[in-house]
Amino acid sequence: MIxxxxxxxxxxxxxxxxxxLHGAWIDANQDAYAIYDEVKDMLNxxxxxxxxxxxxxxxxxxxxxxxxxYEGFDEVSKIxxxxxxxxxxxxxxxxxxxxxxxxxxxIEDHYAGEYESLSDFAREMTEQSGQDIPDNLAYYIxxxxxxxxxxxxxxxxxETGHDQVHVFWAH
Numbered sequence: 001m002i003x004x005x006x007x008x009x010x011x012x013x014x015x016x017x018x019x020x021l022h023g024a025w026i027d028a029n030q031d032a033y034a035i036y037d038e039v040k041d042m043l044n045x046x047x048x049x050x051x052x053x054x055x056x057x058x059x060x061x062x063x064x065x066x067x068x069x070y071e072g073f074d075e076v077s078k079i080x081x082x083x084x085x086x087x088x089x090x091x092x093x094x095x096x097x098x099x100x101x102x103x104x105x106x107i108e109d110h111y112a113g114e115y116e117s118l119s120d121f122a123r124e125m126t127e128q129s130g131q132d133i134p135d136n137l138a139y140y141i142x143x144x145x146x147x148x149x150x151x152x153x154x155x156x157x158x159e160t161g162h163d164q165v166h167v168f169w170a171h
Contacts, residue, residue, distance in 0.1 A: 005060065006060070006061035006084055007060050008028045010024060010055070011056075012046040012051045013054060024038060024041075028079075029080040030080075032076070035073040036073050056069050057069070064091050065091040066095075082100060089160050089166050093107060110168045113167060114167075116165065118150060118151060118157055119143040119147040122150060153170055
C-alpha cells in the first residue's frame with residue numbers, strides 16, 4: 001500500500017561503544033527470524049570480535065510511527081506488515097492505540113470508510129437510511145452539525161491527508 005521500503009538500521013553496540021559506526025539497513029517487512037539472521041550477519045562482520053549486542057538506531061518507511069531502540073524483531077516485523085498493508089492509516093492507528101492488537105481490531109471491526117470529511121459521512125449515512133428526503137427539505141439538513149454530534153461519541157476519525165478522513169465506529 002505504501003511506496004518505498006520499510007526498514008530499520010541496526011547498529012553493533014560493541015563497535016559503537018568503541019567509536020566505530022558499524023551496522024546494516026534491514027528490510028523490516030519480513031519474518032522476525034529473517035531480520036535476526038541479518039543482524040547476526042552484521043554482528044559477525046563487526047570490526048569488534050565477539051560482538052553480540054545491537055540496537056535500532058534509525059528506521060524508515062514507518063509512516064511517522066516511532067520504533068524503540070530495543071524493539072523486538074517480532075514486533076518490528078508485525079508493525080512493518082501492518083503499515084505495509086494499511087499505509088499512513090495503519091501508522092496513525094498504531095500511534096492512537098499504542099497497541100498492534102487494538103489497531104488491528106479497529107480496522108477489522110470498526111472501520112466505516114474513507115471520506116472527504118465527516119460531513120460527507122453523515123450525508124451518506126442519512127441517504128442510506130432508506131428515508132426519502134423531499135427535495136425541498138434536503139437543503140435544510142445540516143450535515144456539518146450532524147458530523148459534530150457524531151464526533152462526540154458515535155465515531156472516531158483519523159485524517160491521513162487533505163480530504164482523507166477515515167471514520168471508525170466507536171466501540
